[in-house]
Amino acid sequence: MSEPKTPNWIELVYEMVRKIPKGRVCTYGTIADHIGVKATSRMVGWAMNASHRAKPRVPAHRVVNRNGLLTGKHHFETPTLMQELLEAEGVQVMDDKIVDFKKHLWQPG
DNA sequence: TCACTGACCGTGG
């Protein structure tokens, strides 16, 4: 009754993304791997698509694919918002790709 | 109701 009907793993994705420190980025696979085998990169991507309904707002701009490419930038309010947010945090982005992606990559633990 | 798609990643040939 008190239990939410929403899948738990989706909530875990939001919490994980919110844990990403400012100026850092994470990949879908890393998040999915840390959440559990029940989630895969695709599930994380799908969850992020619904992240706009999650509250508070999830910093999806800190989540990119394993290539460091801003694959989800088209899903933001504006196609450049993701890059703007990343650059505002000190993350340099070039051609929709994060510069020194590995250097900004953050991993839980 | 059934089937396909989706902000992906890893492995095999």
Added chain:
DNA sequence: ACCACGGCCAGTG
């Protein structure tokens, strides 16, 4: 080195 496929959940047509 490149190309193709499978896997997992939920929502939509």
